[in-house]
Amino acid sequence: MPRVAPPDVDRTAAAHAAVAARRARAAVKRAIHDRSRSPIEVVEAAWADPPSAPEASLRVRELLTSIPSLGPTRAARTMEQLGIAESKRVGGLGVRQRRRLLEWLEHRENRAHPTAPSRLVVLAGPTAVGKGAVSTYIRENYPDVHLSVSATTRPPRPGEVDGVNYFFVTDDEFDRLVETGQMLETATVHNAFRYGTPRAPIEKALAEGKSVLLEIDLQGARAVRAAMPEAVLVFLLPPTWEELVRRLIGRGTEDPIEQQRRLETAKTELAAQDEFDYRVVNHEVSQAAREVVELMAIPHPPSSSRPSTR
Numbered sequence: 317m318p319r320v321a322p323p324d325v326d327r328t329a330a331a332h333a334a335v336a337a338r339r340a341r342a343a344v345k346r347a348i349h350d351r352s353r354s355p356i357e358v359v360e361a362a363w364a365d366p367p368s369a370p371e372a373s374l375r376v377r378e379l380l381t382s383i384p385s386l387g388p389t390r391a392a393r394t395m396e397q398l399g400i401a402e403s404k405r406v407g408g409l410g411v412r413q414r415r416r417l418l419e420w421l422e423h424r425e426n427r428a429h430p431t432a433p434s435r436l437v438v439l440a441g442p443t444a445v446g447k448g449a450v451s452t453y454i455r456e457n458y459p460d461v462h463l464s465v466s467a468t469t470r471p472p473r474p475g476e477v478d479g480v481n482y483f484f485v486t487d488d489e490f491d492r493l494v495e496t497g498q499m500l501e502t503a504t505v506h507n508a509f510r511y512g513t514p515r516a517p518i519e520k521a522l523a524e525g526k527s528v529l530l531e532i533d534l535q536g537a538r539a540v541r542a543a544m545p546e547a548v549l550v551f552l553l554p555p556t557w558e559e560l561v562r563r564l565i566g567r568g569t570e571d572p573i574e575q576q577r578r579l580e581t582a583k584t585e586l587a588a589q590d591e592f593d594y595r596v597v598n599h600e601v602s603q604a605a606r607e608v609v610e611l612m613a614i615p616h617p618p619s620s621s622r623p624s625t626r
């Protein structure tokens with residue numbers, strides 16, 4: 317049977333409707349991204365009124381990638397785990413798929429806002445991404461968070477204080493700490509000095525119900541995960557590779573050969589980001605610090621000292 321073309325007026329109306337639907341979906345994605353709506357609220361809206369709700373026509377992939385700190389690779393892996401095809405829309409899911417997706421979202425939400433707030437968070441990321449600046453900001457603005465002070469054999473830089481930035485120790489002292497089982501993990505970083513996380517202060521802080529933050533390298537993050545699987549691993553990302561190069565060269569603390577070596581290491585480190593539970597992009601230090609602290613689900617500091625929201 318020959319296809320009958322819709323009259324022009326219908327085509328125009330359909331095009332307008334398509335644009336309106338796209339805009340409505342974009343608004344839903346923005347709301348998830350800026351946390352004004354939770355993904356659970358969105359799926360519930362989709363399933364309450366499937367034919368017309370913009371939430372229903374959102375693809376599951378779009379829903380997941382709108383969640384802050386969930387990247388495209390992790391979203392794709394999650395969909396595979398849940399048995400949901402790449403092209404599926406939220407409103408088009410079957411009963412079992414809906415149940416699996418809802419359970420996954422609920423599980424994730426409980427992890428981000430646990431009833432028992434004390435937790436161990438590991439912050440890692442490539443060289444020069446700003447881990448040090450983010451953890452310093454947290455130390456100065458979020459006194460409820462216990463920041464682990466590592467031991468290192470590297471000499472102090474100007475302005476660094478023993479016991480605050482690091483415990484600066486000799487090689488022999490470091491050996492003794494390891495031999496007496498006082499270290500949770502240790503690593504030789506950038507093929508140069510040794511670094512390690514003292515175990516006792518962390519156990520004490522966790523026992524007191526405090527959240528603990530460890531700012532360590534990738535090897536350390538893996539070792540902590542193996543020793544304490546309940547630890548939450550957060551990967552700090554630069555906004556772009558070019559920005560990372562600019563930050564490394566801009567800080568001027570390494571010579572060109574060392575800069576090149578660190579950039580090579582950074583490439584390997586960036587490739588490991590999918591091993592982490594959450595990813596935070598360091599556009600700006602106070603915003604990245606706030607996102608990390610939110611993952612610990614501790615009360616915010618009073619509004620006077622609260623960092624501004626971007």
Ligand code: 5GP
Nearest residue numbers: 466502503505511512513531532533535536
């Ligand atoms: P920096 O010498 O610039 O302060 O630190 C160099 C690297 O060592 C950074 O990537 C930092 O995250 C890492 N680091 C600092 N403390 C520890 C630690 O206790 N364990 C591990 N594995 N890495 C650490």
